[in-house]
Amino acid sequence: MILLAWTAVKVGYALAFGLGLAGFLGWVERKQSAVAQDRIGANRAQIFGWRLIGLFHPIADGIKLITKEDFVPARALRPFHALAPALSLGCCLLCLAALPFGGTVEVFGRVWSLQPFESRVGLVYVLAFLALGVHGVVMAGYVSGSNYGLLGGLRGAAQMVAYEVCMAAILAAPMFLYGTLDLQEAVLAQGGYWGGWLPTWGVFRQPLAFVLYLVAGTAASKRIPFDLPEGEAEIVGYHVEYSGMKFGMFMISDFVENIVVCGLGATLFLGGWGIPFVSLAGAWGGLLMLASFAVKTCALLFLLMQVRWTLPRFRVDQLLDLGWKSVLPLALLNFLATVWGAWLWR
Amino acid sequence: MAMTVRPVSRPRRGLLEQSYLWEVARGLGVTFRHFFINLARHCLRLAGLRAEPGAVTIQYPDEPAVLGRRARTRHRLLRRPDGSPRCTACLLCETICPARCIRITAEESPDPAVEKRAKTFDIDLGMCVFCGHCVEACPVDAIHMDADQVELAAYSRGDMIWDMPALMRDTK
Numbered sequence: 001m002i003l004l005a006w007t008a009v010k011v012g013y014a015l016a017f018g019l020g021l022a023g024f025l026g027w028v029e030r031k032q033s034a035v036a037q038d039r040i041g042a043n044r045a046q047i048f049g050w051r052l053i054g055l056f057h058p059i060a061d062g063i064k065l066i067t068k069e070d071f072v073p074a075r076a077l078r079p080f081h082a083l084a085p086a087l088s089l090g091c092c093l094l095c096l097a098a099l100p101f102g103g104t105v106e107v108f109g110r111v112w113s114l115q116p117f118e119s120r121v122g123l124v125y126v127l128a129f130l131a132l133g134v135h136g137v138v139m140a141g142y143v144s145g146s147n148y149g150l151l152g153g154l155r156g157a158a159q160m161v162a163y164e165v166c167m168a169a170i171l172a173a174p175m176f177l178y179g180t181l182d183l184q185e186a187v188l189a190q191g192g193y194w195g196g197w198l199p200t201w202g203v204f205r206q207p208l209a210f211v212l213y214l215v216a217g218t219a220a221s222k223r224i225p226f227d228l229p230e231g232e233a234e235i236v237g238y239h240v241e242y243s244g245m246k247f248g249m250f251m252i253s254d255f256v257e258n259i260v261v262c263g264l265g266a267t268l269f270l271g272g273w274g275i276p277f278v279s280l281a282g283a284w285g286g287l288l289m290l291a292s293f294a295v296k297t298c299a300l301l302f303l304l305m306q307v308r309w310t311l312p313r314f315r316v317d318q319l320l321d322l323g324w325k326s327v328l329p330l331a332l333l334n335f336l337a338t339v340w341g342a343w344l345w346r
Numbered sequence: 347m348a349m350t351v352r353p354v355s356r357p358r359r360g361l362l363e364q365s366y367l368w369e370v371a372r373g374l375g376v377t378f379r380h381f382f383i384n385l386a387r388h389c390l391r392l393a394g395l396r397a398e399p400g401a402v403t404i405q406y407p408d409e410p411a412v413l414g415r416r417a418r419t420r421h422r423l424l425r426r427p428d429g430s431p432r433c434t435a436c437l438l439c440e441t442i443c444p445a446r447c448i449r450i451t452a453e454e455s456p457d458p459a460v461e462k463r464a465k466t467f468d469i470d471l472g473m474c475v476f477c478g479h480c481v482e483a484c485p486v487d488a489i490h491m492d493a494d495q496v497e498l499a500a501y502s503r504g505d506m507i508w509d510m511p512a513l514m515r516d517t518k
């Protein structure tokens with residue numbers, strides 16, 4: 001009974017983390033771009049004259065999206081038109097469940113795990129649901145009865161499949177070093193120190209894999225510079241026939257996907273919830289774990305957001321070339337080198 | 347005239363540029379620099395300290411728009427020294443207007459020195475593309491686009507049509 005309640009609490013935290021951060025990211029996206037481009041950014045939404053540097057804009061956006069007309073074009077396949085955004089959002093919300101927001105803490109004489117879904121194959125689970133998310137994109141493009149949507153869906157399929165393959169190949173090397181597919185154990189495996197001061201984080205053990213992961217992760221979550229399925233300047237993309245909250249769900253699932261990718265990156269490369277030289281125990285340790293994980297995820301999100309406002313969009317062929325001809329071979333080479341290196345070292 | 351040829355060499359891309367990562371890092375350097383400098387300026391100003399503004403934004407509806415000296419704005423019909431309109435209803439502006447948004451009807455002028463004058467002179471600002479051709483075409487310099495008014499929105503298409511008294515309202 002207690003276990004069930006605790007699981008519900010953890011799931012609630014994961015959902016709040018994902019959706020809350022997603023809403024916040026909408027604000028970050030506007031303000032960060034504005035500050036980097038010498039502008040002020042959205043600052044008009046106000047409640048009783050309070051503007052709070054535009055923090056009310058996500059709320060205004062939400063109200064707008066919910067109250068907007070939900071238009072379904074005559075040529076769309078109705079049930080699937082409604083299913084696609086749900087599939088998109090559902091898949092990436094499920095990914096959140098396996099992220100280790102914290103380790104295990106002992107409070108009230110019990111051991112509590114802070115990971116909502118403890119699985120021995122957590123990484124495979126996350127990658128699988130990230131990959132399933134592509135169905136929402138393809139379905140949306142296919143059933144909305146619009147050629148632009150279809151183009152977007154096709155691009156999405158080509159791109160996301162390519163980069164899911166890359167993701168798996170890239171993550172093979174660090175997971176080989178950690179010797180597990182369990183995300184919790186992967187965090188524990190990064191708890192050591194080299195020379196007594198440098199934490200054995202994945203980013204120091206596998207720098208190439210980290211860079212490749214950022215590239216593939218951006219592409220798999222279809223963020224700029226790899227936002228070809230959307231490409232609002234040319235085809236508007238797979239959600240061109242969506243309006244109101246259905247469109248909003250696609251937006252949110254984009255952000256949540258981004259959060260999942262960054263959370264996974266923080267877990268596998270930045271030491272997860274661990275804080276170097278701080279031993280975490282008890283209730284305060286648990287809170288520190290949650291905070292540390294959130295800070296690391298946000299740092300990666302900040303970096304990717306800045307990349308988004310720095311680079312122009314790739315062309316389709318360039319994108320696929322980069323994936324199949326550069327990232328994938330490099331990832332496989334990195335894996336081979338890691339395995340041989342580990343064998344020679346032994 | 348002899349043609350001159352200036353060879354433009356394509357920038358050579360070495361391994362560093364081709365690998366893309368270095369260039370991405372440089373781009374990030376630029377945007378990060380702007381981000382942090384602007385952020386610091388915003389914070390300093392919020393704290394009430396003297397600092398350069400972190401943004402160049404003009405808060406337009408709250409602050410007036412800044413128009414260039416040569417900005418083409420709403421049309422204005424000019425007057426003669428005696429106060430009558432300068433326009434001789436020659437229809438050159440109506441003819442040249444690419445948007446066909448000027449409508450003039452002419453009438454006999456009481457002044458024997460002037461052949462005719464405009465009875466009505468309507469400009470449909472909803473169709474005008476603000477090209478300025480009408481100003482260029484006018485032989486007697488009767489029409490200018492310097493009323494410095496850019497807020498011309500109206501609630502109906504009919505209200506976008508400005509007639510002669512309106513166009514002459516702010517000319518002495």
Ligand code: SF4
Nearest residue numbers: 443474475477478480
């Ligand atoms: S500015 Fe151009 S479009 Fe407008 S009235 Fe004059 S000629 Fe016509």
Ligand code: SF4
Nearest residue numbers: 433434436437439484
């Ligand atoms: S060109 Fe000048 S004079 Fe001729 S009708 Fe137009 S405003 Fe009048």
